[in-house]
Amino acid sequence: MKLSELVNKIENISIYNDGEFDNLDYSSSKTKSRILTFINDEKYIHTLSESVTCIICDAKIAKILPDKYGICLSDNPRLSFYLIHNCLCRDLNLYNKEEFETIIGDNCIIRDRKGISRKNVIIGNNVTIEENVIIRENVKILDDAVIRSGVILGGEGFQFNKEGRTFFIEHCGGVEIGRNVEVQYNTCIDKAMFPWDNTIIGEETKIDNLVHVGHGAKVGKRCLIAANALIGGSSIIGNDCWIGVSVTISNGLIVGNNASIKIGAVVTTNIADGSAVSGNFAIEHSKFIKFIKSIR
Template sequence: MRLSELDFGKLEKEGEFDWLGLTAEDYKGKKVLTFLNDEKYYKEIENNKSITCIVTTEEVAKKIEKDKYGIILSKNPRKAFFELHNKLVQEDFYFTKKENRISEKAIISEKANIGKYNIIIEDNVIIEAGVTIYENVTIKKDSIIRSGTTIGGNGFEFSRFEDEVLSIAFAGDVLIEENVEIQNNTCVDRGVFDRTYLGKNVKVDNLVHIAHDVKIGDNTLVVACTLIGGRTKIGKNSYLGPNCTIKNGLILGENSKVSMGAVVTKNVKDNEVVTGNFAIPHEQFIKNLKKM
């Protein structure tokens, strides 16, 4: 799609895009239209090779290298961007509707709810009663989805504009790799613009919330009542203890461990163990405890 085809704003420089997205996320293989309200985030755009077009203000546009990007001007770039996104979701801009591909070797309860299109379920997948699988979900072979779990539903994404709250439509998907097990009454949201991803051999306990666009690396264990905020990235072989909370947008390194009940508000390094509210390195937490 070309910027000149849009029905808002003022065209500053022509450009083409085939996806919408955020400055801090990478969308490999896509030509991405994003928005820029403040020039301080321009560095994120420069570092993001996916972005080809920008919705921005006349003032901020003066700071942008116009030979690199298509530009369209708006008095409220963020609102214009999300309203366009919602419109494009309704027009099936992001996905073509295709028939489900469900293996005859999959074991699916008659009491499971399976969406009408863009669902792939491979060999030996087990889906128990009361599971809901929405559209745009892929579940690879030998995975198990226990009763009451919901996969691929819309998450919590809203934008406030003065007295108006705009509900943001979801255009992403969910990919669950081989030999994943998700136990009872867990929620896995689909991505807003990108993908929610569970790597090979990931095991998820009961009553876990995995928000939109979360990426969980291979062999990670997620224990009961954990909450993982949107766009969080978790490295392989990690462990999230019972009742822990992970702030949205964080990066947890490989082999990291989050202790029971921890509230994580900062990135966690490879091989690091964090404890407490707010979570700090476990050894430091114990030292602080001994001083009390």
């Protein structure tokens, strides 16, 4: 798609240098597709990945960018970025998103199909789906998964633009549930924001009741996630992790393989492979226990 195709669709933008892009994403993202992103400050120019071909920015920044970029001018680049995103999400032909009839594999046990979207859902073989489950479009469930009553897969993520004016940022990505995953009662797993992205639950991971997995999060293989845990959007959880009861993991963090996050911990920084953390805010578990003993 060319930047010039957007001028009549989005308010208060103009073309400084036309260019072509495939998807929207943030400046540091590295993908095989061509990215349209935004920059609010020239200090972020160094964050631009090789995938970026087009940029939304103001006139001052446009003058110092290399000629190789397509440039769209805006007094509020962040606002324009999300307006363009919403426009493309509402017209999936612009995003080249194909539709298909929902596919259900062999030997599935589905107690109630009313909550399953009739299009853009793929359900593998030997999948169990209990009553009152809601499965939105763009969800893929692989073989031998179990989805318990009250689960919502592919719900809207929680993200709003607050600069210029407040509005909901559309989500047109998906959810992928791996082989032999179990998702227990009343858990919500939101879909990713961008159409090329999925919220992913890795194979053999087991998720307890009332867990929330935010948009675009990636949960690895064989993880155990206990009740009331919250995994923030775009977080990456490694393989073989334990996430305890009522743990909160902030958005955009990386939790390494074999990490153990103890009951009620509030995680605000990345966690290394094999680490055990506790507390609010979470620190190394042994240090936390030593501190608690010292004040009792």
